[in-house]
Amino acid sequence: MADSSKEGIFVEGGGVQTCPPPRLYTPKDPANDSVRSIPKEGGGSMVRHGPYRAYVYAPPQYTPGRGIRKYKTALKNLIPVRKEARQKDVISVDSAGFLSFISFSWMSKYIYKAYRVGLTAEDIPEVSPLDSCDLNAQRLELLWQEEVSHKGPKRASFGSAVWRFIRTRVIVSSIVFLLSLALGFVSSTIFMRKLLEYAEDENGDVMMGVTWALCLTLAEFLRVILFSWNWALNYRTAIRLRSACLAMLYRKVVRLNSLGAKSGGLINLFSSDGQRVFDMVLFGPMIVGGPVVTVLGVFYILWLLGPWALLGMTTFLLFYPAQYGLSRLMGYLRGKTVTVSDQRVRLITEILSSIKFVKMYAWEKCFAKAILQVRKKEHDYLQKTAYCQSLSISMAPTVPVISAIITFLAHVGAGNSLTAAQKIFLYGIVLQPVLSRTIFS
Numbered sequence: 049m050a051d052s053s054k055e056g057i058f059v060e061g062g063g064v065q066t067c068p069p070p071r072l073y074t075p076k077d078p079a080n081d082s083v084r085s086i087p088k089e090g091g092g093s094m095v096r097h098g099p100y101r102a103y104v105y106a107p108p109q110y111t112p113g114r115g116i117r118k119y120k121t122a123l124k125n126l127i128p129v130r131k132e133a134r135q136k137d138v139i140s141v142d143s144a145g146f147l148s149f150i151s152f153s154w155m156s157k158y159i160y161k162a163y164r165v166g167l168t169a170e171d172i173p174e175v176s177p178l179d180s181c182d183l184n185a186q187r188l189e190l191l192w193q194e195e196v197s198h199k200g201p202k203r204a205s206f207g208s209a210v211w212r213f214i215r216t217r218v219i220v221s222s223i224v225f226l227l228s229l230a231l232g233f234v235s236s237t238i239f240m241r242k243l244l245e246y247a248e249d250e251n252g253d254v255m256m257g258v259t260w261a262l263c264l265t266l267a268e269f270l271r272v273i274l275f276s277w278n279w280a281l282n283y284r285t286a287i288r289l290r291s292a293c294l295a296m297l298y299r300k301v302v303r304l305n306s307l308g309a310k311s312g313g314l315i316n317l318f319s320s321d322g323q324r325v326f327d328m329v330l331f332g333p334m335i336v337g338g339p340v341v342t343v344l345g346v347f348y349i350l351w352l353l354g355p356w357a358l359l360g361m362t363t364f365l366l367f368y369p370a371q372y373g374l375s376r377l378m379g380y381l382r383g384k385t386v387t388v389s390d391q392r393v394r395l396i397t398e399i400l401s402s403i404k405f406v407k408m409y410a411w412e413k414c415f416a417k418a419i420l421q422v423r424k425k426e427h428d429y430l431q432k433t434a435y436c437q438s439l440s441i442s443m444a445p446t447v448p449v450i451s452a453i454i455t456f457l458a459h460v461g462a463g464n465s466l467t468a469a470q471k472i473f474l475y476g477i478v479l480q481p482v483l484s485r486t487i488f489s
Contacts, residue, residue: 110186125146221282222333
């Protein structure tokens, strides 16, 4: 979502200043082919080391923007189809139109080439400057400095800075997701039910049936469009936050004199915790959908089938505490896993740093046994965590079926009857809240 021009590149929350052409590194030995210069379109140059991808020395600089102007490039992605000139060496997500952005069709040429002949390091394009570690780390550091200056070092919260970093995109993504759920709710509660009632009526008007069918098709089409848009927004927001956090962590590490016994914790921060930050932003905005659709479904079922039908909804009341307990247990087991992983990494680091003494005194078997014991403990925790996660995932598709069966039995047991339209509608309306909940479970 970049807008390259002579005035600069402006992004959400700020802009990217135009930088002078980077200095080109020229090797002293002309016969050395491991480092060579590559001219770049529009001025400047890149450097390629052997088979690795080219890079630019001078990264773009972030400057805060004001008003609607800072969302200028992001709003250009709402144009359905864009036919702008695209740079060959830069990934084309910034110049993609709305349809290409939500369908990820801008990746088609890379996927097709990978399928046909495979990709080499030279075929992989540069990342978008708006998703780069440098730019996003500069923005997050600026927000963190503002947080510290306003609240002081002791009261400052890094979470508040992160929220300001992703706030606009998360709010937009949540609204888009709610609209997608609203269309799914309307299509199943109104359009689908009306269409089934028309199918049961032998004297129904043909035009009325066509109208309900078109409305159902349009609602489902718009729901899929909005749902894909939500995923595209969340993916890019997650990439930016993860890049910013890892870049800030890397800059902090390179300023330290020594890591001491914290090398294992740093490895976990870069590997496991970085992925958790990504997953939080990717799935977090979808959490608003479960309660909203559940409340709407309860009121609609109460209006359509009466109070006896709410007996089936008690299944959800039992499901959420069980799911919460499993999530707490998984969090506890993951914490234990991280602790044991730190022990294993520290032990291996100590062995590698003192490998001469280990060989001199023939301590290989002793240390190998210690490593295996720690690794076995880590394996046990990982296995228990996987069991809990599998149980949590398997419960999600089971609960709506049980809830629908209990609802049917309670409604019929009270002396009422169910039509085909009510059965299909009821199963869909009971299934939808749990599906929206299962997406991020």
